[in-house]
Amino acid sequence: MKILVCGGAGYIGSHMVRTLVANGHEAVIFDNLSTGHPESIPGLPLVQGDLLDSRALLQAFEHHSVDAVMHFCARSLVSESMSEPNAYYQNNVAGTLNLLDAMRRAGVDKLVFSSTAAIFGQPQSDVIDETHPTVPINPYGASKLMVERMLADAASAYGLRSVTLRYFNAAGADPDGDIGESHQPETHLIPNVLRSVLGRGDGLKVFGTDYPTADGTCVRDYIHVNDLTSAHLCALQFMRAHTGAHAFNLGNGCGFSVLEVIESAQRVTGARIEFERAPRRAGDPAVLVASSAKAREQLGWEPVYTGMDEIIATAWRWHRDQRY
Ligand code: UFG
Numbered sequence: 459m460k461i462l463v464c465g466g467a468g469y470i471g472s473h474m475v476r477t478l479v480a481n482g483h484e485a486v487i488f489d490n491l492s493t494g495h496p497e498s499i500p501g502l503p504l505v506q507g508d509l510l511d512s513r514a515l516l517q518a519f520e521h522h523s524v525d526a527v528m529h530f531c532a533r534s535l536v537s538e539s540m541s542e543p544n545a546y547y548q549n550n551v552a553g554t555l556n557l558l559d560a561m562r563r564a565g566v567d568k569l570v571f572s573s574t575a576a577i578f579g580q581p582q583s584d585v586i587d588e589t590h591p592t593v594p595i596n597p598y599g600a601s602k603l604m605v606e607r608m609l610a611d612a613a614s615a616y617g618l619r620s621v622t623l624r625y626f627n628a629a630g631a632d633p634d635g636d637i638g639e640s641h642q643p644e645t646h647l648i649p650n651v652l653r654s655v656l657g658r659g660d661g662l663k664v665f666g667t668d669y670p671t672a673d674g675t676c677v678r679d680y681i682h683v684n685d686l687t688s689a690h691l692c693a694l695q696f697m698r699a700h701t702g703a704h705a706f707n708l709g710n711g712c713g714f715s716v717l718e719v720i721e722s723a724q725r726v727t728g729a730r731i732e733f734e735r736a737p738r739r740a741g742d743p744a745v746l747v748a749s750s751a752k753a754r755e756q757l758g759w760e761p762v763y764t765g766m767d768e769i770i771a772t773a774w775r776w777h778r779d780q781r782y
Pocket of ligand 1: 534574575626645646650651663666716739742
């Protein structure tokens, strides 16, 4: 199939493009390069454009006759969304609305959409499945939930087929080590831990050591980026046989605390990792762990990277020799 990958020069998008090509698909990348890296998609067709630019979108669909769209373009930092909500609603909601309009005009009826654990808000159970209430507590989560509603409406009104994949904590890098996670500024735990080993950044801080968890630090469900991309391939297959809008939670089902992540990074890197205990970060729930049973059953998806050391080893390979 030929896929338009919106946000294909970003962290998860660039891994997706690689997975598509490796599996015999064609990828066309649509990216405004605000946070993406053209170095991550060498030699592949890139349309530099913004989802807020309807004309650029329409032209992309006119020039490239695609079978489906994967949509990774978003602002995705919880704390930034609290201080700049309009930017989140504009990019994530209005931008997606433009994309849906352009798809409809072009007659493209299949979309895989990147959503987030943040749509659930404060967890009300140890493990979050798709029946968990969706009560986002920040504009980032709210913006993604709004799009999920738009997709349901577009399914009934226009026959759009969609699969929404709600990522928990995306982590790791392609095992080749030549593409990986590179944000500016970097706020995510695993990159910050590894950067501290390399003497980059301002020193590692652990945000909150008084949570109601076994060691007092937050527990998260880290899922390898290539396990996320393989779920997208399953979603493409799923949409061939299923109409309507569908949503799946994606995690590997195991929670790891911040201190467990640091211990794992010590094993992988062989370095002793120093950190400062800092106050809680606003908006962080104590525990976020996914049930991915529905994705396994209905998409036939199976994550490959289930251990933290394995995930961190791939991220370490990237960070040691970071190319962009
Ligand atoms: N953390 C630290 N030090 C750091 C960075 C993070 O202690 O330098 C802690 C955080 O406080 C949190 C955990 O490590 O407890 C994980 O933080 P990340 O920033 O790596 O990831 P988040 O859990 O905040 O974010 C993820 C996704 C978001 C999603 C959110 C839902 O990246 O897209 O979960 O809460 F919205």
